Amino acid sequence: MRIALIGFGNVGKAFFQLLKNKRDNLEKNGISLEIISILNSQGGIFDAQGISLEYFSNEVELNKECYKYSNFAPTITLDYVIENGNIDAAVVLTPTNKDTGEPGITYIKKLLTKGINVITGDKGPILLEYNHLKKLAQDNNCTLAFGCTTGGALPSINSALFDLAGSEILEVRGVLNGTSNYIINEMEDNNLTFEEALKKAQDLGIAETNPTLDIEGYDTATKLIIICNTIFNKSLSLKDVNLSGISNLTIEEIHQGKTLGYKYKLIGTAKFINNSLTLSVGLDKVYSNDPLYNVDGKNKAVKFLSDTLGEVTVIGGASGTTPAAAAILRDIINIEKGINFTKF
């Protein structure tokens, strides 16, 4: 498979290194992946024979600014690559804007229109325009894979598409934000206040300096919407989610929960109320007979309730750039093996 890599931040770099580490193993399994081009907003690198993983990874390891890489040229654009690269797929990993979907959405639309498969970790485009992008892929005989957008290594989209096929999904409940889950867990285990636990998470690089997206539930809501739009063929957006976060949680509430046998978790829930799909994100009491109960620390999980297959829960979501890159690689391998995500 001939691949263009668009966006070369931390996950892009981890993806490149992963391909280098996995190449022998993949080739043993009959899978050959070539990176034809690496692009970012300033230009790119192009080699129709495939960029040498060894040579280039030295440059990455030197941690140079990308425009200082050998052969980097501002004239290499996506149009140039589509015209000259004969690419089968593009991996789109740009810094996502959740209000506009840019810059990923413009790249993705161009690629799908040309019949080129897209694998992305960009939440913005999928959050804002999944149904339109899905139709573009269907109309142009290619596919769009986005498993990385909803928990990285957590196979939430895989599970929604393949594990519940033929059943009706009645309810979705997920622990979808590792940072919030880590903070709550610190409060439980180490008797920290919310502020102390947040500070610890920030010091460890788990929470961002501005933690709003994580702790106020926006990240959970984004992932829940992507999962629901995928399953239910809807075009839900953030305004459709009844949203609250974890910043008001107190140690007293946690103590009371321990006494009464439940834990608090930031849960994204989608269920049908009077036949209408209703989405909410907020603190919820989770009892010990619930598979989500022990999803602690940075772990993530999603539980589906279905009519004929009962409850199916997936737990996982190793954090960091390598698992995120491995989630991209997973989608690529599944496409290479013939899976078309947008056929579901």
Place this chain on the structure above:
Amino acid sequence: MRIALIGFGNVGKAFFQLLKNKRDNLEKNGISLEIISILNSQGGIFDAQGISLEYFSNEVELNKECYKYSNFAPTITLDYVIENGNIDAAVVLTPTNKDTGEPGITYIKKLLTKGINVITGDKGPILLEYNHLKKLAQDNNCTLAFGCTTGGALPSINSALFDLAGSEILEVRGVLNGTSNYIINEMEDNNLTFEEALKKAQDLGIAETNPTLDIEGYDTATKLIIICNTIFNKSLSLKDVNLSGISNLTIEEIHQGKTLGYKYKLIGTAKFINNSLTLSVGLDKVYSNDPLYNVDGKNKAVKFLSDTLGEVTVIGGASGTTPAAAAILRDIINIEKGINFTKF
């Protein structure tokens, strides 16, 4: 998709009813499934236009012996159906013999050789000859799906194939036998001895009159072998499993576990010891930070440890004939959407 149904026991009947219940929903999603023939060891029913689900389900509901069904003829055989039915797939649900794989294995070989997709819940053929059957499917451009053999509704095979794609699986641990898990849970919750809990499970129809396969670990071992042969391309068999069951578990041990923070579970484990894949089934102590800890009652789960995607656990496995039939339908829908299980 034109389907022959081979074997018409409880799961076969549930599958037939499920198709009837789901037909409108499936057709709304562009999926049309026709049952062309129903076969068992005594003969069968055949209608090249598709057997009427309504008409036939009346016969099923009357609980007649199958040979009394309208149009049942001893001259209808699989050869006849292959010759005259133009079938795309066969669902094989015969009473399985785990020493010979018969009668399913003969049916499955014949079907795959003719390029007809097979979806089966028969453990015997997959346990004994998976690699041979996989090659038959590959050589004849069709596929073999067997998700139902390893926990029914639990998507263990899906997860092994699609959720860990591109990563290296380092370890598999599973709670794969609902009956054993139920018995242990009864001992824990209701302070029953093993014998009392077994008796209760038998009275409720959860355990069989001869419970050996479940409580001595053979069923867990069978599922573990199927999962491992699928993942690791091996031809492991029961003799490769270090096997023990749950019948020696005492209330005292359970009490001690409660005090020390662990539960006993019957766990199937596959891991590499000195580069050699080593399989075992037996009671294991499971601590509360393990996603398997709360897999109680009749639930089942499998946990994969991988190099780049971390830990991925799936929990589920609603019991009974409808979830088993729904697991068959899931495989059919996935095939209909273009997934080829034997390409992985």
